[in-house]
Amino acid sequence: MIKNNTDILIYSCPSFKQSRVNNKISNNFKKIYKNNWIINFSKNKKVFVVTYGCQANYRDSEKVVGIFLYAGFKLTDSEKDADIVFVNTCAVREKAEKKVFSYLERLKNKIIIFSGCMAMEEKIVKKIIDKKMSINIVISINNIGKIFFLLKQHIITKKNIVDVNSNFFNVNDERLPNNFNFSNFKAFVNVNYGCDKLCTYCIVPYTRGPEIDRNFKDIIDECRKLADLNYQEIVLIGQNVSSYGIKHDTTFAKLLDEVAKLKIPRIYFLTCHPYDFSLDIIRIMKKHKNILPYLHLPIQSGDDNILKLMGRKYNSQYYLKLVDNIRKIFPDIVLSTDIIIGFPTETDKEFKNTLKIVQQIKFDNIFMFIFSKRHGTPAYNMVDNVSDAVKKNRFQILDSWYMKIIEEKNKKYLNNIYDVLVDGISKKNKNTLEGRLITNKIVHFFGKKSMIGKIIKVKITETHPFFLFGEVFSK
Numbered sequence: 001m002i003k004n005n006t007d008i009l010i011y012s013c014p015s016f017k018q019s020r021v022n023n024k025i026s027n028n029f030k031k032i033y034k035n036n037w038i039i040n041f042s043k044n045k046k047v048f049v050v051t052y053g054c055q056a057n058y059r060d061s062e063k064v065v066g067i068f069l070y071a072g073f074k075l076t077d078s079e080k081d082a083d084i085v086f087v088n089t090c091a092v093r094e095k096a097e098k099k100v101f102s103y104l105e106r107l108k109n110k111i112i113i114f115s116g117c118m119a120m121e122e123k124i125v126k127k128i129i130d131k132k133m134s135i136n137i138v139i140s141i142n143n144i145g146k147i148f149f150l151l152k153q154h155i156i157t158k159k160n161i162v163d164v165n166s167n168f169f170n171v172n173d174e175r176l177p178n179n180f181n182f183s184n185f186k187a188f189v190n191v192n193y194g195c196d197k198l199c200t201y202c203i204v205p206y207t208r209g210p211e212i213d214r215n216f217k218d219i220i221d222e223c224r225k226l227a228d229l230n231y232q233e234i235v236l237i238g239q240n241v242s243s244y245g246i247k248h249d250t251t252f253a254k255l256l257d258e259v260a261k262l263k264i265p266r267i268y269f270l271t272c273h274p275y276d277f278s279l280d281i282i283r284i285m286k287k288h289k290n291i292l293p294y295l296h297l298p299i300q301s302g303d304d305n306i307l308k309l310m311g312r313k314y315n316s317q318y319y320l321k322l323v324d325n326i327r328k329i330f331p332d333i334v335l336s337t338d339i340i341i342g343f344p345t346e347t348d349k350e351f352k353n354t355l356k357i358v359q360q361i362k363f364d365n366i367f368m369f370i371f372s373k374r375h376g377t378p379a380y381n382m383v384d385n386v387s388d389a390v391k392k393n394r395f396q397i398l399d400s401w402y403m404k405i406i407e408e409k410n411k412k413y414l415n416n417i418y419d420v421l422v423d424g425i426s427k428k429n430k431n432t433l434e435g436r437l438i439t440n441k442i443v444h445f446f447g448k449k450s451m452i453g454k455i456i457k458v459k460i461t462e463t464h465p466f467f468l469f470g471e472v473f474s475k
């Protein structure tokens with residue numbers, strides 16, 4: 001233990017250097033979770049888990065809930081009722097960071113556990129320690145097996161604790177009680193963890209470490225259990241699922257083929273990197289009706305110089321050719337992408353190359369982001385000479401180009417009938433339900449709550465850029 005602070009027990013702090021070299025797996029979680037102390041302490045205690053960020057974080061939160069339930073805690077969906085608030089954070093953008101800190105400031109009289117990607121950042125943990133922030137336990141998600149040991153230390157010593165070990169273990173342990181799912185009809189299934197691509201702007205390879213593939217059979221077994229439980233949709237997730245199996249004797253296409261045979265009504269996957277994307281994946285998508293015809297393939301920029309600075313390992317011609325080949329095999333595929341606007345040194349001409357490729361490819365959905373500097377990444381030290389005003393202006397230009405494309409593309413939905421998986425009550429209007437088409441397009445409609453979790457027919461009556469409106473169709 002490092003004893004450099006009298007108010008805080010510091011067991012370990014994050015290290016970006018360590019996080020890139022270690023990927024150990026522990027096998028001692030049972031010793032940690034189930035001891036008499038935790039069994040007594042957990043009685044009548046409620047936990048509220050709040051999650052920021054991507055689907056990988058949501059899946060991690062499900063595992064955290066599974067661990068707390070296993071130890072005897074109860075789950076609550078209201079932070080007011082909670083004794084413990086577990087905050088699972090995201091580090092991808094600075095905006096997310098600000099949101100998390102403002103949330104933490106509002107929490108009163110709770111045991112606060114801070115984890116997720118922000119807890120893996122050297123700068124963030126230093127800030128928490130230096131400012132003596134009122135966070136009771138800071139723990140890396142990969143080290144979640146130690147949570148009850150740290151909780152006990154906190155209760156006994158009444159001191160806050162920091163234990164963020166950048167050694168990677170436990171989260172990958174198949175023996176974790178990780179079969180809890182927030183939804184009883186839709187589940188995320190991890191394919192791999194971490195990333196080896198090291199794009200220069202991205203913090204993920206440091207907060208989540210090197211790529212580790214799950215065992216093929218373990219993934220299939222998990223999917224089979226979900227199929228037996230009548231799950232309607234599974235999403236195979238990883239920072240880069242397309243590289244699954246490359247280090248071993250298998251491929252993501254083979255995995256997808258086996259998962260599809262389990263007859264779960266809907267399957268899709270996130271996210272792929274164009275560099276190691278194999279057309280076999282598209283062939284398997286075409287082969288199975290239960291794999292959604294939806295592919296998210298981040299391009300990030302349409303300019304070769306910027307792509308090189310981003311460390312993306314492909315150029316615009318490569319990406320165009322890949323899309324061309326994908327569409328030759330699967331002409332109706334729905335393609336979405338990510339684009340970063342205002343990467344350091346991006347000129348007007350370079351930005352126009354992005355506009356050009358967007359116009360050429362006509363993506364069905366674009367997730368646009370203004371470049372956000374992340375401490376510890378190579379891009380952090382690049383000269384960020386694109387002003388905020390220019391970045392915002394480029395964002396608006398790209399947005400208006402995209403709006404024109406999407407308005408045109410959405411016309412095909414009007415007056416047609418689609419299978420819709422009903423996700424729940426609409427976030428926009430409590431009187432309507434929200435679901436998704438097989439193209440992953442969101443649709444709102446009036447319907448009964450009993451439809452939630454089911455696949456029903458909906459006729460599209462209105463189109464809007466980001467969603468559709470429809471009515472339940474019955475013959």
Ligand code: SF4
Pocket residue numbers: 195196197198199202203204205239240273
């Ligand atoms: S592929 Fe690039 S952007 Fe995606 S997680 Fe890996 S490093 Fe980050």
